[in-house]
Amino acid sequence: MTHRILILGGTTEARQLAGKLTRREGFSVTLSLAGRTESPVAQGVPVRTGGFGGAGGLAAYLREEHVHLLIDATHPYAARISANAAEAAQQAGVPILALRRPGWEPVAGDRxxxxxxxxxxxxxxxxxxxxxxxxxxxxxxxxxxxxxxxxxxxxxxxxxxxxxxxxxxxxxxxxxxxxxxxxxxxxxxxxxxxxxxxxxxxxxxxxxxxxxxxxxxxxxxxRRPPLPDIRSAETVDQLAAIVDHFFEPVAERGV
Missing domain, CATH: 3.40.50 (Rossmann fold)
Incomplete structure (x- = not known):
């Protein structure tokens, strides 16, 4: 079975994650870009550019394209997109994960x-x-x-x-x-x-x-805006491991 994954991107980590997952056997990965950058960096995977028309439009896309997993790897300040992603996943009954890099913390000498x-x-x-x-x-x-x-x-x-x-x-x-x-x-x-x-x-x-x-x-x-409370990881490797485990056969999980 081919597992169809849609990654909402626009970050370096999204591109890295897409590249890592597309090399996995049995994964079909599409990277979605909002299209706000006129000359985006080459992504190395199939890319969809442009908005979906809100949560409803994204939910329809997830159903029509038979997406098995949605990954929100957008910028930490793309709060509207993240909210729409969480709502769309719920509407379509599609699991969702998030890649959220940690923010900077002040250290001695910072003003x-x-x-x-x-x-x-x-x-x-x-x-x-x-x-x-x-x-x-x-x-x-x-x-x-x-x-x-x-x-x-x-x-x-x-x-x-x-x-x-x-x-x-x-x-x-x-x-x-x-x-x-x-x-x-x-x-x-x-x-x-x-x-x-x-x-x-x-x-x-x-x-x-x-x-x-x-x-x-x-x-x-x-400050960063509040984001939906969904399962997330801070690094590409961590999230890739979660995705691998997510699609493991039940028997391999020891269940």
């Missing part, structure tokens, strides 16, 4: 200001003009038009369009990973005195956090 949203992050910058590094991607950069007194350095994979209606903004197009040494050089070059970041977790984008610590720069961290 973190924790906020609950990007809107609060803009407010937390204060009234006085600052040199701000926005490392939150392009989707919510426009929120900072409400704080036009600051000078912004904005990094994203795809261009911010339209550009921010502020007096001073510079734009960098780049895709991680971003080593600490490079991040430190960037912060120094632009005279940055505040970094705005989501708590994405992982090593690929931690360099800016470590660099800010070394330079004594404040980092405004947007």
């Amino acid at each position: 973190w200001t924790l906020v609950d949203s990007v809107v609060e992050a803009a407010q937390a910058l204060g009234a006085a003009s600052r040199r701000v590094f926005l490392a939150i991607g392009r989707q919510e950069a426009g929120v900072f038009e409400a704080a036009p007194q600051h000078r912004y350095l904005i990094r994203s994979v795809d261009p911010v369009e339209p550009e921010l209606a502020v007096l001073d903004a510079a734009y960098l197009l780049a895709r991680g990973p971003f080593p600490e040494a490079d991040e430190r050089a960037l912060l120094e070059k632009y005279g940055i005195d505040a970094v705005v970041s989501k708590n994405s977790g992982g090593d690929a984008t931690y360099g800016k956090i470590a660099a800010a610590r070394a330079l004594g720069i404040e980092v405004i961290i947007v």
Whole structure:
């Protein structure tokens, strides 16, 4: 029997998991991407691009494609997609697992200001003009038009369009990973005195956090949103092991 697995992706771990599972005999893996990135990294497995039309649309897809397992390996801040995934799995009667990388934790020397949203992050910058590094991607950069007194350095994979209606903004197009040494050089070059970041977790984008610590720069961290309470793992290997066990014949489980 071929086990059909749909992975909701958009993260490095999703791509790695898809590659690992597709090499398993008896697994047919499809990776779903929301399509928000104009030039996504090659995935190496069959890819479906675009939304499903909410939980109902995803549930219909799961039934029509006879999916045996749904895996939510989306970004930690894709709360709406994760909620839709959990609801769709329930509607379709399909098991669901999640791959959730752990968030960063502050260590000695960090100057973190924790906020609950990007809107609060803009407010937390204060009234006085600052040199701000926005490392939150392009989707919510426009929120900072409400704080036009600051000078912004904005990094994203795809261009911010339209550009921010502020007096001073510079734009960098780049895709991680971003080593600490490079991040430190960037912060120094632009005279940055505040970094705005989501708590994405992982090593690929931690360099800016470590660099800010070394330079004594404040980092405004947007807390993670609440996610559905479903069975999850923190690493690709852990989740792959769960999937292997999930599809083991009952007799092999000692039942």
